[in-house]
Amino acid sequence: MTAAAESATVAGDAVALHIRDVGMRFGGLWALSGVSFDVPRGAVLGLIGPNGSGKTTLMNVVSGVYRPTTGEVVYGGRRIADVPTHAVCHLGIARTFQVVKPFANLTVRENVAVGAMYGRYGAKRSTRASFERAQELLEGVGLARVAERPASDLTIPDRKRLEVAKALALDPDVLLLDEVMAGLNASEVDEALELLRAVHARGVTLIVVEHLMKAIVSISTSIVVLAEGKKIAEGAPADVLSSPHVIEAYLGSRWAKRQQSLTAIERERLAAERLRADDAR
Ligand code: ADP
Numbered sequence: 001m002t003a004a005a006e007s008a009t010v011a012g013d014a015v016a017l018h019i020r021d022v023g024m025r026f027g028g029l030w031a032l033s034g035v036s037f038d039v040p041r042g043a044v045l046g047l048i049g050p051n052g053s054g055k056t057t058l059m060n061v062v063s064g065v066y067r068p069t070t071g072e073v074v075y076g077g078r079r080i081a082d083v084p085t086h087a088v089c090h091l092g093i094a095r096t097f098q099v100v101k102p103f104a105n106l107t108v109r110e111n112v113a114v115g116a117m118y119g120r121y122g123a124k125r126s127t128r129a130s131f132e133r134a135q136e137l138l139e140g141v142g143l144a145r146v147a148e149r150p151a152s153d154l155t156i157p158d159r160k161r162l163e164v165a166k167a168l169a170l171d172p173d174v175l176l177l178d179e180v181m182a183g184l185n186a187s188e189v190d191e192a193l194e195l196l197r198a199v200h201a202r203g204v205t206l207i208v209v210e211h212l213m214k215a216i217v218s219i220s221t222s223i224v225v226l227a228e229g230k231k232i233a234e235g236a237p238a239d240v241l242s243s244p245h246v247i248e249a250y251l252g253s254r255w256a257k258r259q260q261s262l263t264a265i266e267r268e269r270l271a272a273e274r275l276r277a278d279d280a281r
């Protein structure tokens with residue numbers, strides 16, 4: 001590595017987000033503690049872990065909804081843990097909500113246009129340009145057919161699509177996706193993956209929270225696993241998912257014990273079955 005490249009790396013150019021020793025306490029409960037990892041620029045980071053392990057809380061910390069009790073988030077060389085949500089959005093970080101929150105009385109197109117108007121480049125966009133951008137995004141996520149309907153009319157899968165379009169309307173560099181595939185059927189999941197790949201191909205760094213292992217494995221460049229608010233593993237998808245520690249904490253201890261008495265071939269077959277069963281749910 002040249003000295004210039006090295007100093008660029010140190011300055012944070014290769015890293016979109018540094019998460020440093022982040023802790024979040026709610027009363028007596030530490031929903032997160034001592035969580036540190038880097039999100040490389042251009043990564044698709046899969047963030048997984050059991051229910052209640054702190055995934056959504058971490059998204060809330062990164063997007064400025066919560067101020068962490070300890071630690072720091074560094075984005076573009078800047079500390080953002082104290083930066084309010086709207087300012088975080090203007091810096092280029094957008095997120096979706098696990099429990100979707102459209103403006104129920106606005107149409108689907110208006111919902112997305114609001115993001116285009118008040119998001120990162122909103123000040124440079126006319127109302128007309130914002131509506132045009134909204135229409136383009138709705139076509140991209142497959143919602144053009146319901147653009148004129150009030151958001152409250154949408155089915156759950158369509159609300160998830162709207163959630164993604166609203167976040168994209170903010171023109172993010174980093175997009176946090178909280179279970180946007182929950183409740184979708186197999187072909188809808190494939191469509192969602194295709195959409196996320198297209199977003200990623202345009203240069204957006206993604207952090208993806210999803211329970212569907214097949215989806216996580218197929219899209220992630222690296223994976224971080226949380227359990228009870230702590231990071232328990234990090235690395236390449238294949239390595240992380242075959243780690244006994246992760247299997248024990250996330251995929252289930254009964255499965256881990258059973259695995260110990262099996263041959264490698266049996267283990268692979270069962271792992272494949274397990275992934276299929278997860279996907280069928
Ligand atoms: P995950 O998204 O991984 O399922 P969460 O981040 O939603 O987990 O929750 C982690 C833990 O923090 C849970 O025990 C949850 O009940 C708790 N928690 C999350 N948000 C709050 C809050 N605003 N107030 C109190 N406890 C919370």
Ligand code: MG
Pocket residue numbers: 055056057098
């Ligand atoms: Mg959650």
